[in-house]
Amino acid sequence: MGEEKLEELERALRNELSEDKLKFIDKYRLQLNSRRHWVCKKNQTPERVYFSHKFAMDNGILEFLFRKYQFCFAKLKYFRKNLDKFSFCKYHPEKGFYKTELWDAEFFCHKQSGTMIDFRYLQQIRQVEVFQGFIEWLEGLPASEDK
Known part of the structure; x- marks a missing residue:
C-alpha cells in the first residue's frame, strides 16, 4: 500500500x-x-x-496499557475488577508523583495504603502465584494516614 x-x-x-x-x-x-x-x-x-x-x-484503555506492558491475563482480570481501588499517576523528578488519566499512567496508586506500583515492577512478575502474593500483601496494608 x-x-x-x-x-x-x-x-x-x-x-x-x-x-x-x-x-x-x-x-x-x-x-x-x-x-x-x-x-x-x-x-x-x-x-x-x-x-x-x-x-x-x-x-479499552486498560487493555491498551496492559498490552503495551505485556501483562498477563491474571493481572488484567484483577485490575478490571478492582480498578476503583487505584488512582493513576506519573512521576516527574521535579514534581514527584502526580495524578493523571489512565491513558497516561505509569503507576497505580493503591488508594487505601498510598502505595505506588510501578508498571515496570508488575511487568517483572511472571508467575501467577507471585502476583497473587503481591495482591495479598497490598490488600493487607494498613490505611494510609495521608489519603
Whole structure:
C-alpha cells in the first residue's frame, strides 16, 4: 500500500477511536501499518506491534496499557475488577508523583495504603502465584494516614 493511501487510511481509522485511545496512540507515536496494526517505529529498529485496529476498537484503555506492558491475563482480570481501588499517576523528578488519566499512567496508586506500583515492577512478575502474593500483601496494608 502506498504511503499516501496508508496515511489516508490511518486518518479514517483514527476517526473511529475515542479521545483517550487517540491520546494513548499519540503519546507512544503509534502509526498504522499496511496490516492495520498500530506500531511503533523508532531509531532504525524493527517496528513493534502494539495491537491491531480491531483490538483498538474492541478494548479499552486498560487493555491498551496492559498490552503495551505485556501483562498477563491474571493481572488484567484483577485490575478490571478492582480498578476503583487505584488512582493513576506519573512521576516527574521535579514534581514527584502526580495524578493523571489512565491513558497516561505509569503507576497505580493503591488508594487505601498510598502505595505506588510501578508498571515496570508488575511487568517483572511472571508467575501467577507471585502476583497473587503481591495482591495479598497490598490488600493487607494498613490505611494510609495521608489519603
